[in-house]
Amino acid sequence: MRWLFSLLLLALLGAVQALSYTGGRLLVVLEEQSEREKYSVFLEDLAARGFHTTVDSPKSDKLSLFRHGERAYDHVILLPGKSKGLGPALTATQFLDFMKKEGNVLVALSSDHATPTAVQSLLLELDIHVPSDKGALVVDHFNYDSNSAAEKHDVLLLPYPKPLRPDVKNYFAGEGFIAVPRAIGQTLGNESPLIEPILRAPCTAYSYNPKDEADAVEDPFATGEQLSIVSSMQAHNSARLTVLGAAEMLQNGWFAEKATLNGKAIKTANRDFAQKLTAWTFKETGVLKIGKLFHYLDEGVSKKLNTSLAIPENNPKIYRVKQDVAFQVEISEYQGDHLAPYFPAPGDSVQLEFSMLSPFHRLNLTPISQTANSTIFGVSFKTPDQHGIFNFRINYRRPFLTNVDEKRQVTVRHFAHDEWPRSWQISGAWVWIGGIWVTVVGWVAFVAVWLYSAPTEKSVKKTQ
Amino acid sequence: MAPKSRHPEKSATASSSTPAKSSSKGGHVDAHEIVHGVWSKYVDKTPQRVKLLDSFMAFLVVVGALQFIYCCLVGNFPFNAFLSGFSATVGQFVLTASLRMQTNPENKAEFESISHERAFADFVFGSLILHFFCINFIN
Incomplete structure (x- = not known):
């Protein structure tokens, strides 16, 4: 009996292993079932990581992102197809509703096919712009693959992306070159703080439509690093949407292809990059989790930090002005299949706000100890000379990390009449x-x- | 009894006013002599209890002035302490001044209905309340 039980446990563990933090139901929207072969390695990789893949055509009657008003899938991959419409089940509103329910979407575009109107209006909604004419693609006369695109220069070979900023973690780092064949370049609006480029075109690239008869390109859609080949958007509820400019990148043909960059033979690293891209989009990486959150009076004899997580959160409801208060929070980061201690990138730090309408304190939290799967951050401070209803608040929003917004409300009272010094x-x-x-x-x-x-x-x- | 005691006083004031007038008419009297004259008359003619009241009030003025000067020089940090310390002296001065008005034989006509014992009892009662308040206020 016992071995049966342990076997069951093992099987369960196996099912749980290497799964997305939010769930494993994955819908792949693919119009031509015959094209499935082209993406077989990519889909097998996803299945091996624990995703339960459903491949369906947008023309299918049964296809719906929702069932009984809830998400029917946790993640969606939209691969390009021939038809310009995606049907009534996959409108821009449906996608947005799907993201409102914390579903993640990977949209792959291709310059061989027209971008569906639903996708166009979805991207427009998110302030991501793609060229409106069919066939526009990114070319670069310096970083092209001379094996496959010796004439057209439309297969770009790009190094892995660098960190967005020095104080932002890079979830897409790696060694080697990524082949980007016939990509649709996107430009990102300046207004939205939610969109970030993942892979930018090199400064010598530009977007152009080969169907234009003119010899010289006039008024290109965008040039240089303005062009984003892979861009991302993370909503306030941490739902993620990634726009991949070249769906061909995910095809078997480019996963480990020999290519030549400026006369140097290299091997493309698309398989690894596709793994990193889907891992981030489908919340296998870059997911933060808040554990226990403590605050307590830090005065008198017991003036030492409480690092034990065994005791429950029994935080006081009331403090007095000008009291010494200590605050601690446990933060974990999900890494593929387990929660690990979270450490912010150098130059970045998690901050605590002690706020009533506006923060009276905004303090950097320092890591004070560490458990097997979390870091405990802490800080001590003196409550301000202002009574009222305050919040201990951690509002931590960083590119590529899920948003953290935790609050604990406390009352700060003034001095009682017998607490003043005689x-x-x-x-x-x-x-x-x-x-x-x-x-x-x-x-x-x-x-x-x-x-x-x-x-x-x-x-x-x-x-x- | 009272008129008797008042009589010499009146005569004293009358006699004191006449030389003052004559001196102002003469125009050449030493200032020192005037001060001396006023002082000696005060010492001679004032009843002992009024002198006692006056000396207590002078003492209060000195204590109050010292507190105020200290506050101006050093600052009023525990402001309630300054307020209660200073107002204790000021209040005591006011109460003592009232007692002086009520018990001064010269004001006999005005306070016919109030005996000296009653005035003193009021003074003691008022002072006790004042001290109670000041000590409470300074915490």
Whole structure:
């Protein structure tokens, strides 16, 4: 019996292993089932990582992103097809609703096929712009593959992307070159803080439509690093959408192809990059989880940090102004199949806000200890000289990391009347304390003399 | 009894006013002599209890002034302490001034209905309340 149980447990563990943080139901929308062979390695890789893949055509009647008002799938891959419409089940609104329910979408575009109108309006909604005319593609006369595109220069060989900023973690780093055949370049709007480029075109690239008859390209769609070949959008609820400019990148033909860059023979690393891209999009990487969150009075004898996670969160509901308070939070990062301690990129730090409408404190949290699968961040501070309803808040939003917004509300009260220092404890008050007591003693002496002197006066008067 | 005691006083004031007038008419009297004259008359003619009141009030003025000067020089950090210390002296001064008005034989006509004992009892009661408040306020 026991071995049966352990076997079951093992099987369960196997099912759980290397799965996305949010779930494994994956829908691959592919119009031509005959094209499935081209993506077989990519789909097998996904299945090997624990995704339950459903391949369906947009023309299928049963196809729906929702069932009973809930997501029917956790993730969607949209591969390009011949038809310009995607049908009533896959409209831009459906995709947005899917993302509102925290579903992740990978949209692959191809310059061989027209971009469906649903996808165009979806991208427009997210402030990602693609060229409107069919056939526009990115060319580069310096970084092309001279094996397959010696004439047209439309197969780009690009190194792995560098970190977006020095203080942002790079989830797409690697060694080698990525082949980008016939990509649709995107430009990203400046208004949205939610969109980030993953892979930019090199500065010598530009977008152009080979069907244009003109010899020289005039007024190109975009040039240089303005062009994003792979771009991403992470909504406030951390739903992710990735736009891949070249669906061909995912095909078997480019996963480990020999290519020549400027006369140097190389091997493309598309398989690895596709793995990293889908891992990020489908929340296998870059997922943060908040564990226990403590705050406590840090005054008097027990002035040491509490690093034990065994005790439950029994945080006080009320503090007083000008009290020393310690705060601790446990943050984990999901890495493929397990939660690991999270460390921010160098130059970045998780911050705690102690806020009432606006923050009165905004403090960097420092890692104070570490458990097997989380880092414990902590900071101590003094509550401000302002009473009211305050929040301990961690609002941590970084590119490529899921958004963290945790709050704990506390009351900060003013001093009770018996908590003020007594007058004699303040040396500055001694003069005036002296003033009062000199007055009182003088008054007592005066009363004594007055009473003592009264009869003599009377006797004097009597004698008169 | 009272009129008797008042009589010499009146005569004293009358006699003191006449030389003052004559001196102002003469125009050449030493300032020192005037001060000396005023002082000696005060010492001679004022009843002992009024002198006692006056000396207590002078003491209060000195204590209050010292506190105020200290506050101006050093600052009013525990402001409630300054307020209660200073107002203790000021309040005591006011109460003592009232007692002086009510018990001064010169004001006999105005405070006919209030005996000296009653005035003194009011003074003691008021002072005790004042001290109680000041000590509470300074915390």
